[in-house]
Amino acid sequence: MKIDVEYLEFMWPMRHFLITSGDSQNNPNILTVSFCMPVSKDPPLIACAIGRSAYSCRLIESSEEFVVNVPSKNLTKEIYYCGFHSGFTINKFNETGLTPQAARKLKVPIIDECVAHMECMLKQAISTGDKKLFIGEVVEAYADEAIVKGIKKIEYAKGEYPRKVYATRFNNNYYSV
Numbered sequence: 658m659k660i661d662v663e664y665l666e667f668m669w670p671m672r673h674f675l676i677t678s679g680d681s682q683n684n685p686n687i688l689t690v691s692f693c694m695p696v697s698k699d700p701p702l703i704a705c706a707i708g709r710s711a712y713s714c715r716l717i718e719s720s721e722e723f724v725v726n727v728p729s730k731n732l733t734k735e736i737y738y739c740g741f742h743s744g745f746t747i748n749k750f751n752e753t754g755l756t757p758q759a760a761r762k763l764k765v766p767i768i769d770e771c772v773a774h775m776e777c778m779l780k781q782a783i784s785t786g787d788k789k790l791f792i793g794e795v796v797e798a799y800a801d802e803a804i805v806k807g808i809k810k811i812e813y814a815k816g817e818y819p820r821k822v823y824a825t826r827f828n829n830n831y832y833s834v
């Protein structure tokens with residue numbers, strides 16, 4: 658027997674990424690995304706679907722740039738913190754202790770603790786439903802030398818549908834850093 662499900666539930670587990678964005682005063686923000694994928698190799702394009710009500714949505718629309726930072730598993734706590742708190746009310750760099758580092762080409766910082774970084778200039782923003790799909794051209798891509806040279810193996814951060822995680826782990830302080 659088959660029963661009805663919410664379609665998203667079976668798209669998981671998915672990889673997690675940390676998107677950095679910023680305002681004109683260079684106040685940076687961090688957002689956790691899993692709806693993030695390459696959509697062209699030449700030119701190099703990445704698409705991220707970001708909630709219309711997220712602070713990051715507003716920041717990317719106005720600054721037209723963002724960075725896709727690749728966290729490894731050791732940043733799981735920070736990933737969930739940034740995914741359940743909004744930059745409208747807090748500074749997530751201060752709250753998590755993650756370190757903003759100057760990007761190569763953009764004003765938006767990268768997250769030093771992440772292993773790889775894709776600096777993106779916004780090419781297109783498409784309204785989907787409750788999300789906006791931001792398509793960015795990768796203008797710089799770089800990663801930790803040990804990972805690129807294969808000396809160290811990346812342990813990708815990925816996980817279950819956040820709603821499920823939220824329900825099971827919220828009570829044991831999982832989202833505090």
Ligand SMILES: Cc1cc2nc3c(=O)[nH]c(=O)nc-3n(C[C@H](O)[C@H](O)[C@H](O)COP(=O)(O)O)c2cc1C
Pocket residue numbers: 673686687688689690691692693706707708710711712713714736737739740741742743744745788816819
């Ligand atoms: C594991 C995980 C994955 C998430 N993936 C997305 C995503 O792909 N798109 C999105 O808009 N929000 C996603 N979220 C939720 C946002 O990270 C969350 O709404 C965040 O608080 C918005 O932050 P902001 O208001 O500072 O931009 C995810 C949350 C978690 C925990």
